[in-house]
Amino acid sequence: MAVTFLGVRHHSPACARLVADTIASVRPAYVLVEGPADMNHRMDELLLGHELPIAVYTSYRDPERRHGSWTPLCDYSPEWTALAAGRDAGAELRFIDLPAWHPALADVRNRYADAEARYDEVTRRLCRAFSVDNVDALWDHLFEIEPADRLDERLATYFDLVRGDTPTGPDDAAREAYMAHWIRAAAADAGDRPVVVVTGGFHRPALIRLAERGGSDWPEVPRPPEGAAVGSYLVPYSFRRLDAFDGYQSGMPSPAYYQRLWESGPAEAARGLAEAVTARLRARRQPVSTADLIAARATADGIALMRGHPHPARVDVLDGLASALVSEAIETPLPWATRGPLQAGSHPVIVEMIAALSGDRVGRLHPSTPLPPLVHAVLAVLGDPGEERLDLGKQAGRERSRLLHRLRVLGIPGVERRSGPRPGGGAELVEQWVLTEAVDRLPALIEAGGYGVDPQEAAAAALAERVTGADLDQLAGILFDAALCGVGELAGRVLDDLARAVGAAADLGALGRTLTVALAMWRHDDLFRTSGSTTLGTVVVAATERALWLAEGVRGGPAPADLARIDAVIAVRDALRHAGPALGLDPALALGVAGRIAACQDAPPDLRGASLGLAWSLRGTTTGDPGGVVSGAAGDGELVRAVRGAFVPATAGDWLAGLFALAREEVLHADGMLELLDELVAALTEDDFLVALPALRQAFGFFPPRERHLIATRLVERRAGGGSGWDLMRLDAAPELVAAGMALDERVEAALRREGLITS
Template sequence: MPGGHRVSSDVRVFGIRHHGPGSARSVRRALEAFTPDAVLIEGPADADPLIALTAADAMEPPVALLAYATGEPRTAAFWPFAVFSPEWQALSWSAEHGVDVRFCDLPAAHTLAAESAESDRTDPLAQLAAAAGYDDPERWWDAVIESGTGADSFDAITEAMSVLRNATDLDEETRRREAYMRQTLRKAIKGGAQRVAVICGAWHAPALSGPLGPATADARILKGLPKIKTSLTWVPWTHSRLSTASGYGAGITSPGWYHHLFTAGDRTIPRWLTKVARVLRAEDLPVSSAHVIEAVRLADTLAAMRSRPLAGLSEVTEATRAVMCDGNDVLLDLITRRLVVGEALGGVPDDTPTVPLDADLRARAKTLRLKQQATEKTLDLDLRKDIDVTRSRLLHRLQLLGVGWGVPADSEINATGTFRETWSLTWKPELAVAIIEASLWGTTVEAAATAKVRAEASAEDVSLAQLTALLEQALLSNLTDALPELLRALDTAAALDHDVMHLMDALPSLTRTLRYGDVRGTDISSLARVNDSLLVRICAGLGSALSGLDDDSAIEMRRAIDGVHAAVMLRDEDRASKRWLGALAGLVDRSDVNGLVIGRMVRLLRDAGAISETDSATRLSRALSVGATPSAKAGWVDGFLGGGGLLLVHDRELLRLLDTWVSGLGEQDFVDTLPLLRRTFGAFDTGERQAIGQSVQGGNRSEAAAPIDPRRAAVAIRTVADILGVPS
């Protein structure tokens, strides 16, 4: 007689652990022996119309039921299933045998409508594990169930849960769920089912076992429950989202391990450690068959020492660390991420109910050969190829819609210019909700992105910088229908905005838009006029904007000046370059401007060839020799040198001036100045610091300097050499 607590002669309740391979095997065996004509499974009852899809060939766990409030997709919930989930095995068995199967838990329409009350989060398995002497409930379940011999344990688990429930006050949510489960069971019996199997979480099993009691009591509990209109569908899921780290309440710590336990069949431990060896060999680590054999022996020995029937995850992990990773926890973490947790992505049939936007995205991704996968993939695009341009536009449109399937990344290909883009693609299950949220903008990706751009451009509080960023995104997405409205809004905003910093922040995006427009074949010639207008107003207002800057404001101004300068140089248009450099040249002699900004402008003029090397050296010498405090002089140096030390490597006169000034600082002045200088030189590349250190080694000491104490000097020299990265 198979296990399962009897309600009557023809109803049996199988209390399981969600996502437990041992439970999954036991459920399948129990169903084979019991041969019910109706199966009830814990899950939202309003998902019953979707059950038929579980039998489709294209349905591949892990997958999840997604329920969301119709018209308000941010209100959503997931019910995940893996191949080793007992509920999934019950669904599969029912489909294979043509048995009526239904979900019996509270419908999502009620669950999503209920206010988020704090339910009882006490883990009953943790209490049982503690009683058995385990500090980790995962290890306890692994020992008792997952690595066991397959002995039936449903009755024992139900009895244990009954004891725990008697000492626990059930929360209102649990009472409602169990009342609905009992009502569903009554309905199945009344509908003529002769042999009913109920698969539910072990905690709920006692509530469905024994006499069900009068239906009126449960009806009172369920009366007046809030309800909203919901939509449900299946979505792909991942093993990592089954883990407790993902925030899923019924999660597990080792989905990859559990998948192996369910699918490996015999020789579970040797097969697992062979997988470990493959992962380590893929990282070019010397792992041989001897390592695998020794790790298997150690895992079995640890299990015997602990009186366990078979080695579990803890024994296998210890054997992996000791034998195959040589105690290296970094390698062990790699094994945990790749195998113990894993990153398998499921799939759903094409005819799964979905919003039109999702169907359009799937079709376009298939056409462009972009595969949704859970592991990160780097995609290098050559924008001179039609397919890559179309891929780029799709990914940019999805970014506009808040669907972060792809994010821009740094390329490992040595190439310059605007013809190349690199993306990092990772499909995450929660993107299904993002797509549903974005569907309110339109039924296709292009239409939705266009509608969203238009809406954001017409917002009352949209800033000039936001408009320029939006225009750049629209260009990259090739949303030609939205460009006229964006340009009009941009022209108006630029005319009304009198804040020079706002204008400076807006110019780089506009310039990139001008530059990339030619590459992508988009006509945006009208932007040149807006760009020129912004630059004229920036140059006219920059002088006033520089007055009275404190140190924090000066840092922001330097950033803005760098951005405008880079944009002007990128555009490479003679009139614009002359106007900008002329504006900088007219301001560098002012004495009322923060030295950080003046030093930066001198450096930019020198790099652009607008002032000579001799002139820039003279200005540095003047800034370091008169008037201001040492910290103000250090700010000038930071502005002049910030961002790269290559100038000091090649210009020995500048290096001599700087070295002389630092050498002449008094003790307190040096202490006050050191943090600023450290910030400046700390931003240099290691090679630049080494070259500078080698240049100043052996320099002449001032005749007026105090006598050197060789012992103290040796300590100082070693310290400076360590900082600069040169041999002492």
Template sequence: MTDVHVLGIRHHGPGSAHSVAEALATVRPDLVLVEGPPELDQVLPLLSDPEMAPPVAGLIYAVEQPRLASFYPLASFSPEWVAIRWALSTGTEVRAIDLPAAHGFAMAAALAEAPSSENDGDTSGEDAVPEVRLQQPYRPDAIATLAEAAGYSDAERWWEDAIEHRNAGPVDQFATIAEAIAEIRAVDNRASDHPDVIENNLREAAMRRLLRAAIREGHGRIVVVCGAYHAPALVPTNFPPAAADNKLLAGLPKAKVAVTWVPWTSDRLSLRSGYGAGVTAPGWYQHLFAHWTAQESYGDVATTWLVRVARTLRRENLDASTASVVEASRMAGALAAVRGRPSPGLAELDDAAQAVLCDGSPLPLELVHRELTIGLELGNVPESAPTVPLAADLTAAQRRLRLKPSALEEVLTIDLRKPNQLARSVLLHRLALLGVDWGVPSETGRTMGTFKEAWTLCWEPELAVALVEASRYGTTVASAAATYVSERAQVATSLAELSDLLARCLLADLPDGIRGVVSVLADRTALQHDVPPLLETIAPLARTCRYGNVREVDVTEVRRILDTTVVRTCVGLPIACAGLDDEAAAAMRRAIDSAQHGLSLLPELPLDDWHGALAAVAGSDRIHGSVAGRATRLLLDAGLVDGDEVAARLSRRLSIATPAPAAAAWLDGLLSGDAVLLIHDRRILQIVDDWVAGVHDDVFDDVLPLLRRTFSLFSPPERREIGEQVSRGSEPGQAASPMMLDLTGAGPAIRTMARYLGWEADA
């Protein structure tokens, strides 16, 4: 006769974990069954490896569709972790029981491919496989119902009071929980065809089938560790006929899956994922479990927690004396008594810490919450854990370059002149190409030059899935990135996309990829006759040429394509800018600005043709005002037209003969970006002021939004200065020019500066 003990637990509950440990020590089973897909059986022994350090997660993914993946997180205070480790340490057999992930993934894939229409046919046949829609995990809020019955509005607090801070015997406690959950399940009025109910029925049928098989094997004592909601369904005396379960599971599709362990983080334990039902304070639960395992009193738990809080505050140069810790501990106890709690919980400790240690401010407590309540731990898995070759290559590269993954976000500044740091940059850029965003480029200030980069690094557990997905491109980071680039170049739909891909190849040091993209880009550029795409290509090509020398990459062919693109753009620009409507003109203006920015990156590049094309655009009356005005501004910035010429063009464009909307568009093109012209040339400001004052009432409402947009781009100090100048008034023709400067009066200052600069100056 097999004795089956079902331990209904709360996932990631330290009290549940402690009770499971006590129950296992009491029952001494010869088989332990833990809730989880049976595919995990092959990697469960790895949890006894000395290099395995929680938090970790079982990762199961579909081999042909790696995006179909599930994580099953475990922390040191997870009841499943405690049960598995106990079994492995005592030589007891341990297995996982649940619906195989192979079925779940196959059903999810079938659902994704199914037509969106509902009830396309009759599925009422007796042998029909139920329609399973695994869109959300089945998580009925039975605990919330128990909490409400006990007079609690917060299910988490009820569980902490009734279960985590408990003194009842472990086996009896689990029996009581199962009995209470059974009553809740009895009043569940959801229809049998509800998607969540279907999923739950499948899972519990699979669990029972595996449990029946274990009983038939003749084990004397079996312990089942599962979520509390499932406990009543796994008590053998409550089993439905085996035929009913077998019928429910018959004909389910299957997918080929793979399984491994991956590092997890404390932060991710606070989210809902897989079987990790999401706890709000993993760091606090870790603290609780460690003290309960050491059999210390709860008073010690509260005091030592406040000691850790004080240490955290001191590291941030905040006062937190020993006397304050004692006072906070007393306050936490008093708060628990006032609130009718058996002992201080995290809420009482937080309130006491904020009042006593943080002087009532919630801001220091936010730091405590991040570092202690949540925690910054990142688990570790042994090298013997199954992995794809790409992940193994990344691990080797991390070790070689001394780039250790961390769950804590940190900024890494890289000096590209140093070989080891250049290799770090290359690795991060290659991973970014593959969609493994371990590092994200960031800015660190104005001191960054072309030889420096800054990255924000943070290792997220989901990156393990991204590595599996990227492994189809190659077995090493370099080969996978090169293959990805080659495939992406062939399907790129625009020159801008190809140019951006080329720039990323350069940063990732992929010579083969660069050659492949350059070849495709040369062909596509030769066939491209539209000017805007050519304009958008200039900036990425210019960046590639500029930064190529820093990374010691030959960019000769890229420079040739850039030169050709610039020439073709200059030839076609005036014609391409003619006859544009407002939307097309806005797009053309953005493209011209992009090209101008790219050309400015290469001071050695001859710009005569470019400036000639801009002059043709600026001088034509057939071109949209927004584009012509912008061309005029670029010529002014380049020193090819002076203030007098700009004032003359502005007067002509803002004359009565020009429709007000067209005049406003030209003005927007001229002034967009900054207010330097209006502030430092009073003639232009006066012309604009007179024009605005003279706009007829019937068109003013049409012009106002464009003017508002133009001036809204100026900074508040610039707008204030313009307003003050207009309010003071100015004489037409009064402009800031060298003729207004008193050079005689400035003579002494000029001579002094000349001496400071080491220039020869006549006395």
């Protein structure tokens, strides 16, 4: 059979040119391309006349699995030039790979992810042999910059070498067997006419072997399992998403550079690269002089000559620019010496250079391209850009809010909420939104169309996907988002998972955040329509009891106050206050736990203070005092002893932070409590006060400004017999100056004592 196998590197201009030239030369009966076979009946749609880059986005959803993947195409993709040249030559065009939803591609987010990881050892040996940093530089050195003569032979040798005897896994084996079936059938149908096969170079050696044996009937296109939802749509793609420096799995980095290489050749691509970098840096007010450019060009030419390149390659130009434009020491490796996303801490000039090479091109679909129902459903109701203020107390405001929240959950660009209800917040009934134009909105909507046909169905599926593997904090956020989206059918699954997570929770802070969210949803009917939910009530009860159990087991010495731990105790208090009677929560149980923790010297000071505050704040809603911790006003002996015993300089502020967070109002209005605290603070030595000061400032930060003013007024009355609290809160001098003055006073006093001028 007259089959020409072209193994290519995806998104390689050299390979794209070879494919186009080969097809134009042999004029085959069939052009077979690695791509999703279930798109064959839509080949006319693919070739409508889009502005590239574009991609085929495929979504798959069943009760067990959710998967989305892309098959991207740009002007210099060999797969694209195969289709275009094949159409011009009058050939039959076929994609021959398994559909993107197939289990053999379950771990593939991008079909054209090159298989370099599978032959990493070979490519590393080649990089060492040719003295290049990575496979991208190796590829340029061997194929993109070199003349195109005998390119097909050199490519075949390269891919035969890098694959060698590497065993394939079952997924690759399934794909290759399926592609070989298509090749045999096309060759049999073509008879004496030629067939051209364009696939990733990794598959080429196996396909040559497999195509020689087996039947020649046309293969069937696999069908999705019963009950699975599958959709494939064309989406606009962008150079930024195509770029390896942005984490793209496949092909070449710097797509704008390779677009120039495709259009104009290596010499013009090198010149254009330098121009693009210069223009971008100057647009950002980075100084780039003519002398810098001359130095960069000369350095690049010299590096290219040293490396044996007939024209400067991409890395030659980049090395030249970096040498000329970056004068400081670079802490991280140059990004073109490695693969993958830019590392944190990259030099700003280097970042701009990489962005210039990436380019900002965005594809555009032909107006006749079919779009998923979700796109039409959203665009029909989204409205014009601008600010929106929604009144959630009205039905129209709630419906609009739910739509916008569904788009937010789906990650649709240009939909931003500025303010509104938050987990654990009050029943805020106003939301502020800003809608803006976004160039990537259409691709995002098309991809979100894989979740469902309308915003509610799509948001429900997206939230259900987030449930898988979510931790306690994430599940609470999902629960809150589900309520904001009005996605009632999701609640059962989320709440089941949430209840199981609560029962196994080991992080008191995370459990407290979950309890806060569940309690807010249980309480506020006007906003969530979930008030009094039996299931939510079960979660509140379970989380409250679990939080008390976890709190009693916390041990630890002096440490900064753990605000998340304190917030968990606040959530327990609020649950007992607002839901206790309705849900049958036992305040006596909580007071008993609070009493034991408050008296336990092995418990962290912030938790001991919070437990005392919990018992004190619950006193007004209980009959009796089972814990024995709080039995009256601050003057009562047991409470006074508890406060005095906890007031150790190293931990006093942490202990007070817990107390104030839970019983701020009780402390403020209890007879004698502020006076007691003033006495204890005044008794601290200067050194002890400085040790305690940071934590004390954090503790008193729990009082809002009005209450701090009240405290200051009472202290002024106590110390000076009258006056304004503002005088105490507003120093005329900066705190640093006051501290320096006190230090000077101390040195003067020490000197006077040393000289015998002060004896008392």
